[in-house]
Amino acid sequence: MEGNQLKKRIFVASKREPADTVIKNGKIIDVFNGEIIEGDLAIVDGYFAGIGDYEGNRVIDANGRYISPAFIDGHVHIESSMVTPNEFAKALLPHGVTTVIADPHEIANVLGVDGIQYMLDSSENLPFDFFFMLPSCVPATEFENSGATLHSADLKPFYQQPRVLGLAEVMNFPAVLTAEDDMLNKILTAKQFGKKIDGHAAGLSPNDLNVYMAAGICTDHESTTASEAKERLRRGMYLMIREGTVAKDLQQLIPIVNDRNARRCLFVTDDKHLDDLIQDGSIDHNVRLAIASGLSSIIAIQMATINAAECFGLESKGAIAPGYKADFFLFDDLEKIKITTVFKDGIAVVENGRLMIESQNHTLVETERLRNSVRYHELTENDFHIPLRTNNANIIEIIPNSLVTRHIIEKVDRSDLGLFQPSINNDQLKLAVIERHHLKNQIGLGIVKGLGLRSGAIATTIAHDSHNLIMAGTTDFDMVVAAKAIKNIQGGLVVVNHGEVIASLELRIAGLMSDRPYQEVYERLNEINLALKELGANNHFNPFLTISFLSLPVIPELKLTDKGLFQVSKFQHIDLDA
Numbered sequence: 001m002e003g004n005q006l007k008k009r010i011f012v013a014s015k016r017e018p019a020d021t022v023i024k025n026g027k028i029i030d031v032f033n034g035e036i037i038e039g040d041l042a043i044v045d046g047y048f049a050g051i052g053d054y055e056g057n058r059v060i061d062a063n064g065r066y067i068s069p070a071f072i073d074g075h076v077h078i079e080s081s082m083v084t085p086n087e088f089a090k091a092l093l094p095h096g097v098t099t100v101i102a103d104p105h106e107i108a109n110v111l112g113v114d115g116i117q118y119m120l121d122s123s124e125n126l127p128f129d130f131f132f133m134l135p136s137c138v139p140a141t142e143f144e145n146s147g148a149t150l151h152s153a154d155l156k157p158f159y160q161q162p163r164v165l166g167l168a169e170v171m172n173f174p175a176v177l178t179a180e181d182d183m184l185n186k187i188l189t190a191k192q193f194g195k196k197i198d199g200h201a202a203g204l205s206p207n208d209l210n211v212y213m214a215a216g217i218c219t220d221h222e223s224t225t226a227s228e229a230k231e232r233l234r235r236g237m238y239l240m241i242r243e244g245t246v247a248k249d250l251q252q253l254i255p256i257v258n259d260r261n262a263r264r265c266l267f268v269t270d271d272k273h274l275d276d277l278i279q280d281g282s283i284d285h286n287v288r289l290a291i292a293s294g295l296s297s298i299i300a301i302q303m304a305t306i307n308a309a310e311c312f313g314l315e316s317k318g319a320i321a322p323g324y325k326a327d328f329f330l331f332d333d334l335e336k337i338k339i340t341t342v343f344k345d346g347i348a349v350v351e352n353g354r355l356m357i358e359s360q361n362h363t364l365v366e367t368e369r370l371r372n373s374v375r376y377h378e379l380t381e382n383d384f385h386i387p388l389r390t391n392n393a394n395i396i397e398i399i400p401n402s403l404v405t406r407h408i409i410e411k412v413d414r415s416d417l418g419l420f421q422p423s424i425n426n427d428q429l430k431l432a433v434i435e436r437h438h439l440k441n442q443i444g445l446g447i448v449k450g451l452g453l454r455s456g457a458i459a460t461t462i463a464h465d466s467h468n469l470i471m472a473g474t475t476d477f478d479m480v481v482a483a484k485a486i487k488n489i490q491g492g493l494v495v496v497n498h499g500e501v502i503a504s505l506e507l508r509i510a511g512l513m514s515d516r517p518y519q520e521v522y523e524r525l526n527e528i529n530l531a532l533k534e535l536g537a538n539n540h541f542n543p544f545l546t547i548s549f550l551s552l553p554v555i556p557e558l559k560l561t562d563k564g565l566f567q568v569s570k571f572q573h574i575d576l577d578a
């Protein structure tokens, strides 16, 4: 900040100069006292300068509406929205979210440091604050092939960037437990730069949490039960309460939040599909759901604002007070949080739900693989044959709206050649993960129960976290057609039925994000959702995002990577034959 800016802010605060803008007749959410106060809000150069009785060059009448600090998402993978940061910001602003702390490990698993740089470069010059954590586990484990590997030395240069806040979710617990060299260096480098370290403590025991906290890993977003949440708070971790498209943990966890421990709790979405962001919202949806689950509106708003800001040391964010950034919104109804007007840096960016910003068309330096990241050999039906020695198989059973799966053993049908035969009635489908980065010709095959598809096949290059090609199908032929279609569009989502592609969404950027406007992607997603109904999918959960997590070998219990079936609790591959 320049001297004259500081002087101007002091002169406005002391009423010797008029503010740029004054907001009058509002009910201000005071996140520090947990109260609602009245008073004018003086704004100058995008910051609040005072609460009280002010005059300004521009006066905005809040008409008795509530005024909340803008919401902050403490942990999100932007790529899961399937649109670029620019479009992601446009989709979030109407929901009162103006800041996210993103973990670009999705694109980093495909393109390495070029992926991180792309996310930094493509998230500037927007009326939105993107902060980043550096991917700590690329690949997530050695039990899969990713598109890149990131070592401590690869991450270090990024810490110079002011928008980099720390090391992203440490998922490789064994590497921490054994004090593995490169993991230790990643942690030490973050500490050396005074940065934060996010955790991923899915399924970890209380003693495992001691290891994480002792190592300086101080947040977690993977609690799925109240007792897990309490354990994390007890050991000094910030509790990130997640409500995303697949992982919906909020209602299980909210009961343990109270006015004594709430300050250590914040909200995250982690992964949210664009259609859910538009229909339900982002962190505003977490807030509404928390209030509906019995949490006070004030505490819910504190969790979505000042708590998230303090968790990441964002000094001038998350509150309405002099010296804080003028990122706020006007809303009606303390329960329903009906957002009418959103301000970023003191400027209205959304009015009556309508975006008031023009498109940003800044050109980026793009690497060749950014839009050409999908490569694998021509596949045939033989590639999807699953030979079994017996009729008992290890099967991945999905749990709707959870990233966790069950490991079950069930009888399956086999052909007279001993090949697994999908069963519609038993809901036992083929699952395949095809390495798609370096032509390794590596295919992991498994059986999945619970997807509910009665015909056809689905395929996507969003397959956490290595983002190979994952697909589920009822016939080998449909799976071959789906794989061919995915390669033709260089990544995305495809729905195939009776040998025909009936819907698709191209995600050209790293096979993860579309480069089209978010409204267009939203329309394509609605077509995809209709096509899924033709395959018999119910709408209690999203089959694409669900299969996208069946390849994530750091969340219990049975998953599939391109290297085969993987039992997470035992950190080992297992056979399909039970």
Ligand SMILES: Nc1ncnc2[nH]cnc12
Pocket: 077, 169, 171, 200, 270, 271, 403, 464, 465, 552, 554
């Ligand atoms: N919850 C999660 N944990 C680990 N990796 C992820 N990638 C996307 N979401 C994730």
Ligand SMILES: [Mn+2]
Pocket: 169, 200, 221, 222
């Ligand atoms: Mn995680």
